[in-house]
Amino acid sequence: MRRPDQKTPGTATALTAEAVLAPYLRAQAADFLRSLRLHREQSAPTDSGGRGTEEAARALRRSARRISGTLHTFKGLLDPGWAEQLRAELAWLSGTLAREHDCSTRLLRLLEALHHLSGAHLPAARSGKGATGGGAGSGTGTDRAAIDVGAARAGALLERQLTLARTRAHSAALQALGSSRFHAVADSVALLASEVPLTAGAGAPAADALLDPAEHARQRLLGAVAALPSGDAADVYNEAHDAHWHQIRLLLRLHRYAHEVVAGTPDPVLAGPERALDLHREASEAASAASAAARTPRIAPATAYALGVLHADQRHEVDAARCVFRETWPYAAAVAAP
Numbered sequence: 001m002r003r004p005d006q007k008t009p010g011t012a013t014a015l016t017a018e019a020v021l022a023p024y025l026r027a028q029a030a031d032f033l034r035s036l037r038l039h040r041e042q043s044a045p046t047d048s049g050g051r052g053t054e055e056a057a058r059a060l061r062r063s064a065r066r067i068s069g070t071l072h073t074f075k076g077l078l079d080p081g082w083a084e085q086l087r088a089e090l091a092w093l094s095g096t097l098a099r100e101h102d103c104s105t106r107l108l109r110l111l112e113a114l115h116h117l118s119g120a121h122l123p124a125a126r127s128g129k130g131a132t133g134g135g136a137g138s139g140t141g142t143d144r145a146a147i148d149v150g151a152a153r154a155g156a157l158l159e160r161q162l163t164l165a166r167t168r169a170h171s172a173a174l175q176a177l178g179s180s181r182f183h184a185v186a187d188s189v190a191l192l193a194s195e196v197p198l199t200a201g202a203g204a205p206a207a208d209a210l211l212d213p214a215e216h217a218r219q220r221l222l223g224a225v226a227a228l229p230s231g232d233a234a235d236v237y238n239e240a241h242d243a244h245w246h247q248i249r250l251l252l253r254l255h256r257y258a259h260e261v262v263a264g265t266p267d268p269v270l271a272g273p274e275r276a277l278d279l280h281r282e283a284s285e286a287a288s289a290a291s292a293a294a295r296t297p298r299i300a301p302a303t304a305y306a307l308g309v310l311h312a313d314q315r316h317e318v319d320a321a322r323c324v325f326r327e328t329w330p331y332a333a334a335v336a337a338p
């Protein structure tokens with residue numbers, strides 16, 4: 001991988017670090033405040049739809065993540081106490097606002113997968129008499145009806161559980177946006193939009209002050225990718241490994257934001273791997289939701305079976321996302337061979 005300054009040599013070498021970092025942070029702060037204003041307008045009682053609110057919340061999270069990530073990577077050039085506090089508060093805000101969207105996405109993903117798996121696509125359960133369980137057509141009509149009922153009940157159970165979780169997440173987001181804690185965050189971002197509290201080191205040339213932190217973020221990402229477990233087929237069911245992949249997703253974001261600061265533009269070669277990691281997270285969390293639903297007390301065996309099939313389906317989606325990541329990762333030498 002080439003360093004960001006090698007792609008756009010004039011961006012990070014002819015200016016001071018302050019001249020590069022401060023405008024980026026001010027622009028992200030302005031986007032944050034603009035998204036907040038739009039969110040408030042879209043959330044007004046006269047608003048008839050929720051799409052505008054969702055888009056505003058997504059933009060708010062996007063700006064919060066970029067500010068937080070930039071404060072983390074380039075903290076040596078910023079007032080340390082201020083930067084760490086604001087970074088932590090923005091991470092809290094972004095996480096709180098993301099939960100409702102995550103619940104909605106998870107529910108839609110699981111219901112669509114369950115619909116796809118039901119009917120002729122849901123495999124018949126093994127009978128214990130040596131049945132192969134090769135497909136729905138191998139079961140009797142009674143088996144087929146039981147499986148269909150199990151799939152329907154599984155869908156209803158997931159809808160109840162995830163709708164409740166989404167409602168709670170929505171209430172938590174509204175409470176957060178009305179809290180004094182959030183208003184303090186908004187005030188800090190508003191100040192950031194006009195003044196960035198930089199240290200004396202920010203007066204150094206950008207090539208000296210910015211490239212080293214950006215390179216450190218890149219090395220952390222490459223190290224985490226290199227430490228991935230091998231692409232063993234059994235690994236996909238070891239959910240303990242999911243945390244490592246989620247960490248790579250976060251490190252990739254930090255690297256991407258650092259690249260935006262230094263080079264002025266996103267790195268296009270990382271779009272594919274990042275999308276694969278997003279799908280990996282969605283599938284792994286959907287699998288966890290199916291597994292949690294299957295542990296609901298006193299559910300019928302057919303319902304538990306349908307949830308088990310759904311869990312396995314989502315773990316296969318996890319495996320597919322990992323394969324896509326390995327195939328699209330532009331620095332193949334750092335990825336363990338599948």
